[in-house]
Amino acid sequence: MSEHVATHDDHDHGPEKGLMRWVRTTNHKDIGTLYLLFSLLMFLIGGAMAMVIRLELFQPGMQFVDPQFFNSMTTMHALIMVFGAVMPAFVGLANWLVPMMIGAPDMALPRMNNWSFWILPFGFAMLLSTLFMEGGAPAAGWTMYPPLVLQTQDAFPFLIFTVHILGLSSIMGAINIVATILNMRAPGMSLMKMPLFVWTWFITAYLLIAVMPVFAGAVTMLLTDQYFGTSFFDAAGGGDPVLFQHVFWFFGHPEVYIMILPAFGIVSAIVPTFARKPLFGYSSMVYATASIAFLSFIVWAHHMFTVGMPVAGELFFMYATMLIAVPTGVKVFNWVSTMWRGSMTFETPMLFALGFIILFTIGGFSGLMLAITPVDFQYHDTYFVVAHFHYVLVSGAIFSIMAAAYYWLPKWTGNMYDERLGKIHFWLSTIFVNVLFFPQHFLGLAGMPRRIPDYSLQFADWNMVSSIGGFAFGLTQLLFCYIVYKTIKGGQKATDRVWEGATGLEFEKLSSPPPYHSFTEAPQVK
Amino acid sequence: MTRKQELRSSNRRVVLMTGAAVVLMFGFGFAMVPLYDVFCQVTGFGGRALQSTATAPARIDEDREITVEFVASVGKHAYMEFRPKVAKMKIRPGQYVQTSFFATNLNRTPITGRAIYNVAPAEGSLYFHKTECFCFTEQAFKAGEEREMPLVFSISPDVPDNIKTISLSYTFYDKTANNQVAQLTTQGE
Ligand code: HEM
Ligand SMILES: [Cu+2]
Numbered sequence: 064m065s066e067h068v069a070t071h072d073d074h075d076h077g078p079e080k081g082l083m084r085w086v087r088t089t090n091h092k093d094i095g096t097l098y099l100l101f102s103l104l105m106f107l108i109g110g111a112m113a114m115v116i117r118l119e120l121f122q123p124g125m126q127f128v129d130p131q132f133f134n135s136m137t138t139m140h141a142l143i144m145v146f147g148a149v150m151p152a153f154v155g156l157a158n159w160l161v162p163m164m165i166g167a168p169d170m171a172l173p174r175m176n177n178w179s180f181w182i183l184p185f186g187f188a189m190l191l192s193t194l195f196m197e198g199g200a201p202a203a204g205w206t207m208y209p210p211l212v213l214q215t216q217d218a219f220p221f222l223i224f225t226v227h228i229l230g231l232s233s234i235m236g237a238i239n240i241v242a243t244i245l246n247m248r249a250p251g252m253s254l255m256k257m258p259l260f261v262w263t264w265f266i267t268a269y270l271l272i273a274v275m276p277v278f279a280g281a282v283t284m285l286l287t288d289q290y291f292g293t294s295f296f297d298a299a300g301g302g303d304p305v306l307f308q309h310v311f312w313f314f315g316h317p318e319v320y321i322m323i324l325p326a327f328g329i330v331s332a333i334v335p336t337f338a339r340k341p342l343f344g345y346s347s348m349v350y351a352t353a354s355i356a357f358l359s360f361i362v363w364a365h366h367m368f369t370v371g372m373p374v375a376g377e378l379f380f381m382y383a384t385m386l387i388a389v390p391t392g393v394k395v396f397n398w399v400s401t402m403w404r405g406s407m408t409f410e411t412p413m414l415f416a417l418g419f420i421i422l423f424t425i426g427g428f429s430g431l432m433l434a435i436t437p438v439d440f441q442y443h444d445t446y447f448v449v450a451h452f453h454y455v456l457v458s459g460a461i462f463s464i465m466a467a468a469y470y471w472l473p474k475w476t477g478n479m480y481d482e483r484l485g486k487i488h489f490w491l492s493t494i495f496v497n498v499l500f501f502p503q504h505f506l507g508l509a510g511m512p513r514r515i516p517d518y519s520l521q522f523a524d525w526n527m528v529s530s531i532g533g534f535a536f537g538l539t540q541l542l543f544c545y546i547v548y549k550t551i552k553g554g555q556k557a558t559d560r561v562w563e564g565a566t567g568l569e570f571e572k573l574s575s576p577p578p579y580h581s582f583t584e585a586p587q588v589k
Numbered sequence: 590m591t592r593k594q595e596l597r598s599s600n601r602r603v604v605l606m607t608g609a610a611v612v613l614m615f616g617f618g619f620a621m622v623p624l625y626d627v628f629c630q631v632t633g634f635g636g637r638a639l640q641s642t643a644t645a646p647a648r649i650d651e652d653r654e655i656t657v658e659f660v661a662s663v664g665k666h667a668y669m670e671f672r673p674k675v676a677k678m679k680i681r682p683g684q685y686v687q688t689s690f691f692a693t694n695l696n697r698t699p700i701t702g703r704a705i706y707n708v709a710p711a712e713g714s715l716y717f718h719k720t721e722c723f724c725f726t727e728q729a730f731k732a733g734e735e736r737e738m739p740l741v742f743s744i745s746p747d748v749p750d751n752i753k754t755i756s757l758s759y760t761f762y763d764k765t766a767n768n769q770v771a772q773l774t775t776q777g778e
Pocket of ligand 1 (some may be wrong): 206319320322323365366385387388391426427428431433434435439442443444448451452455456459460
């Protein structure tokens, strides 16, 4: 059957002309670009929602939006940022980089690749359309706990189907990455020679395959509870709402690692380049990543310390959670050791990578505080949790994506970005992300609850500071859009190696920009 | 086999294996429902008391007294009155005790409902045995009917010393009203 099926990579020509190129494309570089641009768009939309949240919280009292809409904003902001901005950005990077890093001509399953991208815009169009529906957009939080979430009106089935679509897209993306890494490596590229970005994505892909279906199952149960009279989570029919939390967090905790493992890979690529030393402890990095992934399956209930678990359960989840700090610490120490006595320079990607290491570690520390069961009873559902996950996600995951964009953009486009603007972008981002989120630690410790549009007077000062930081951080990101635009349009030509200390097939064997079809002849890896 | 065919078949293998994992994990999500029930029964998590049919008088621990509190409430959309006969009582571990709850249907139509119970602290549920309870089955009420519903239970003498009070709470849900009222409110808004 396969004889007359001419696969796309047989042709030696460039991209198709016109808009249909982007719709029909099966080229990993095109699809990577689509993912990245889509993610940037979602980042802006989700960011606009964050601005609404900070605007309402600028002062105590109800100012601008009604509480229902406020809750919709927190819910939609989280869903869009998690599933629309962070995850697609990492998948986009994987599309661009994994084939080039392992010496493959393309992804293993190019057709499926096209599908996994193109169902995303439909999923998000559906989610965003709920803003205009009777009863408003989903407002029960991104965690969708029943029974509250069952009060969602017309938006409810759209919320569930959006989750199904996003899950399907991620699963297809993950399968593709696994197949690419297992089957498409150039001769000589053994597993333990793969760049860490490839490794971290390999492990992330397995996490996705393991937990996205569980999430799909959980929301399906919500759907049947709502419309088909089942009572998985309905106490009236003998179900238990707490069960949903278990199923959700069985997915949810590995999900947060899905959003950070590729970031570890990015930082492990950038730090050695600008320290001009090979990565310290390569194999310990691989094992640390694998142990983090494994542990992430047995810590989920640290999100539910307050539901009334038996003490033995509380203790188990507390210690298991703290255990994750060990492999995470290994990584941080390895990065620091890589820099130790290196001849470092501080171009924008390195600045973002350093910002990542420091600020992500702060987020790890607040995570450790939250992992202490007895104190979590006070911190749970306060702004302290909000501060924690924004340190690990904004100054963690997002900073790593920014670092990756600056680091590989010259390779992808052939043009250098504007270093001066890049540095300004970094410093403004770093200053304001701290102005935005650091005070939220204080607010949380003082007892300000999350997901509430109003607050009592003693929280006023730090909320105002946080909002100012928020607006400034938001504006700063427009500068990033401009820098990317300018780099795509032109600029000083990048060399093939781009960075003096860069290593890896994409820098050593490919031009900047790389040809549309690269590695049609597999390179020999020593 | 050419390199290309080889690649195609190994790709197919990966898709099959990972696809199987996806299906399996989707099933696992649902399997968590019965697993959770077993887990709750073993650990007492969730505060579900044991249902037992044993009526043989157990050893009665004459040295200890445990306070049992009864709480009754009605679920959303249930138009009923529901209260325990006594708010609390002191019993000895091992002793079988009978008490009852009163429920009244305030609707002008018949209803069917079910009482869902919970034991606090959850640990106590491991030692709480019910031999007869109106919560075991659905309860049908005629319009305006009031009924006394019995409950027979005991607390095992193995109950640890630190448990001095156990509360048993019931929520009565009206299965028949639930959907109608839910629909009415959505339409009304
Ligand atoms: C040392 C590592 C970490 C530890 C010990 C840790 C611990 C915790 C704990 C105990 C909570 C629950 C707090 C509560 O709700 O009361 C939590 C929440 C959260 N964590 Fe972490 N965490 C760690 C790393 C991360 C990473 C790497 C990410 C993501 C990249 C992350 C994302 C989140 C999110 C999103 C939440 C809040 C979820 C919600 O309730 O909406 N955490 N963390
Ligand atoms: Cu977690």
